[in-house]
Amino acid sequence: MTVSNRTGRRAAVPSLRAGRTISGPPRPGPRGGSGTLRGLAKFAVPAYVLVGVFFLLPQVLNLYFAFTNWTTYSSAITFNGWDNIALLMEQGSLLHPVVVTVLYALIAMAFQNVIGLSLAYALRDSNRVNGFFRSIFFIPVLISPLAVGYIWRGLLKPDGPVNDFIGIVVPGFDWAWLGEPSTALAAVAFMDAWKWIGLTTVVYIAGINAVPGDVLEAARLDGASAWTSFWRITFPLLAPAFTFNVVSTLVGAFSAYDVIQASTGGGPGDSTRALYVELRMQWAQGNFGTGSALGLVVTLLVVVVAVPLVWYLRRRELRA
Amino acid sequence: MTAISMGRRRRTWNALRIAGLSLFAIPWVLVPVWMVVVNSLKPAGEAASLDLALPTDLAALDNYGAVFTEGDYLRALGNSLLVTVPTVLVVLLVGAAASWVFARGRARWQQAVFYVIALSMLVPPTLIPTIFLLRQIGLTGTTLGYVLVLIGTRLGIVVFLTTGFIRSMPIDLEEAASIDGASRMQTFFRVLLPLATPILVVGAIMLVINVWGDFFFAQFLLTGTASQTLPLSLYSFANSSAQSLRWNLVFAHVVLSGLPLIIAFVFLQKRVIGGLTDGALKG
Numbered sequence: 001m002t003v004s005n006r007t008g009r010r011a012a013v014p015s016l017r018a019g020r021t022i023s024g025p026p027r028p029g030p031r032g033g034s035g036t037l038r039g040l041a042k043f044a045v046p047a048y049v050l051v052g053v054f055f056l057l058p059q060v061l062n063l064y065f066a067f068t069n070w071t072t073y074s075s076a077i078t079f080n081g082w083d084n085i086a087l088l089m090e091q092g093s094l095l096h097p098v099v100v101t102v103l104y105a106l107i108a109m110a111f112q113n114v115i116g117l118s119l120a121y122a123l124r125d126s127n128r129v130n131g132f133f134r135s136i137f138f139i140p141v142l143i144s145p146l147a148v149g150y151i152w153r154g155l156l157k158p159d160g161p162v163n164d165f166i167g168i169v170v171p172g173f174d175w176a177w178l179g180e181p182s183t184a185l186a187a188v189a190f191m192d193a194w195k196w197i198g199l200t201t202v203v204y205i206a207g208i209n210a211v212p213g214d215v216l217e218a219a220r221l222d223g224a225s226a227w228t229s230f231w232r233i234t235f236p237l238l239a240p241a242f243t244f245n246v247v248s249t250l251v252g253a254f255s256a257y258d259v260i261q262a263s264t265g266g267g268p269g270d271s272t273r274a275l276y277v278e279l280r281m282q283w284a285q286g287n288f289g290t291g292s293a294l295g296l297v298v299t300l301l302v303v304v305v306a307v308p309l310v311w312y313l314r315r316r317e318l319r320a
Numbered sequence: 321m322t323a324i325s326m327g328r329r330r331r332t333w334n335a336l337r338i339a340g341l342s343l344f345a346i347p348w349v350l351v352p353v354w355m356v357v358v359n360s361l362k363p364a365g366e367a368a369s370l371d372l373a374l375p376t377d378l379a380a381l382d383n384y385g386a387v388f389t390e391g392d393y394l395r396a397l398g399n400s401l402l403v404t405v406p407t408v409l410v411v412l413l414v415g416a417a418a419s420w421v422f423a424r425g426r427a428r429w430q431q432a433v434f435y436v437i438a439l440s441m442l443v444p445p446t447l448i449p450t451i452f453l454l455r456q457i458g459l460t461g462t463t464l465g466y467v468l469v470l471i472g473t474r475l476g477i478v479v480f481l482t483t484g485f486i487r488s489m490p491i492d493l494e495e496a497a498s499i500d501g502a503s504r505m506q507t508f509f510r511v512l513l514p515l516a517t518p519i520l521v522v523g524a525i526m527l528v529i530n531v532w533g534d535f536f537f538a539q540f541l542l543t544g545t546a547s548q549t550l551p552l553s554l555y556s557f558a559n560s561s562a563q564s565l566r567w568n569l570v571f572a573h574v575v576l577s578g579l580p581l582i583i584a585f586v587f588l589q590k591r592v593i594g595g596l597t598d599g600a601l602k603g
Contacts, residue, residue, distance in 0.1 A: 040420065051437050057449075164372075303443065
């Protein structure tokens with residue numbers, strides 16, 4: 001914990017405040033003469049086109065397709081109002097996947113942020129040993145989510161390494177983590193968190209190191225314990241990193257698919273059938289209308305959860 | 321409390337911390353990695369139980385050979401590169417150019433567009449209309465179509481990070497270049513891109529991780545085995561036997577398809593972790 005390290009970081013603090021805006025008010029750039037801006041606008045055109053055609057247009061089309069009778073068998077795509085929603089409700093293919101997805105996201109987000117923040121606090125100083133550990137904990141980030149699903153499916157097998165280890169304490173332990181509805185959802189959400197924790201950790205480390213060293217030093221001299229100064233100083237000042245991590249882990253988990261597909265395929269029964277897994281099933285049956293409706297539900301879920309969350313967390317940041 | 325006892329306390333504390341971290345890292349990362357590697361070397365029967373013991377019978381050649389032949393590993397590797405490299409390059413270039421406009425421009429509508437593009441970072445892309453669109457423009461199932469969709473849906477994160485970064489950069493150098501008679505294009509390539517490199521490195525790392533591992537979109541947008549990327553190849557390889565998973569083969573594939581990023585990381589780890597911690601601050 002060298003002083004130079006902390007003071008060296010301090011210069012970056014103002015830019016952290018100013019820069020990390022998820023939905024902050026637009027801040028026009030510094031005033032330049034009109035000459036600085038001439039001919040600049042066209043540089044954004046390729047981005048407009050690419051985002052417009054391949055992101056925005058499909059979103060707009062989805063608003064329509066979600067309310068059509070489009071299937072492999074239909075000769076024309078026609079509007080059918082709320083039929084798809086009613087159909088999905090009838091099949092139990094709407095509310096259940098929503099609940100599964102939200103629970104999955106909450107569990108993954110909790111694991112990721114609690115473990116990520118703890119690791120970041122333990123690894124906050126930059127030195128050789130911590131560099132080594134940061135790299136070790138980053139390895140899962142590099143593994144594809146699909147591979148993560150297979151790896152943990154193996155680790156969590158009834159006769160796999162995890163149960164073998166528990167078996168040392170509880171002889172004969174052979175719980176089927178992924179085969180029992182009571183643990184399957186938490187297990188797949190955990191896998192998702194496991195993959196991303198290394199990245200969450202790095203973002204938290206950046207946030208912790210942006211906390212001015214002299215404030216912490218002053219608190220220490222005033223007799224504040226490590227615990228107190230973490231919760232009273234470091235954690236409030238971590239707000240931008242916290243916002244980023246909570247929102248990205250939560251929203252990222254709404255699109256849960258790869259890990260589930262590799263580990264449980266949505267089972268046992270339908271206990272891990274998240275929205276995208278259900279969408280894939282509708283797609284496989286040629287039900288493109290109901291599939292689109294499920295896609296729209298994911299989008300709505302993100303908008304309904306993320307926008308107020310960002311707004312709330314940003315307000316908290318400003319107060320801190 | 322004397323300085324000496326403080327120092328000693330700190331050292332004991334540090335030793336405890338390292339011991340704790342090691343105790344956590346072993347089951348968290350090393351055991352999973354060990355399980356994958358050691359079982360990828362065993363014959364099917366021995367690997368079925370997935371224990372952590374060393375192989376008594378080596379079947380490495382058979383297993384890894386199967387990944388190359390049955391799994392068509394090299395073609396999948398080539399396809400993954402063919403998808404990842406252009407996507408990352410185009411997203412960085414197009415993203416940086418747009419960020420320049422959003423960071424320096426003052427028009428209200430530009431700020432509004434910035435929000436829409438930044439929103440694409442949070443809102444997941446829609447699948448079925450995307451397939452519909454690609455079918456309309458004749459790119460369904462092709463690598464080009466897949467790459468275009470990846471570009472359009474991944475620009476958000478880079479634009480968001482880079483715009484914040486450029487805003488915190490002084491405008492002087494760009495103005496100086498303009499006074500010296502540099503064209504916009506020259507200023508972009510000679511001044512802006514070099515200055516924005518730290519944040520573009522962060523963007524590149526995020527993109528590579530994200531695009532390299534993508535399975536969901538690949539599964540729908542890349543039909544046909546000829547264009548399979550590594551995750552698709554892993555999936556079809558794992559599902560190719562009617563019975564339960566052949567763990568030894570699946571894990572051999574996991575090792576080989578994970579290797580490119582792991583190797584890159586081993587060489588670049590300081591820059592990756594350092595870039596992410598520094599860049600995350602400024603983004």
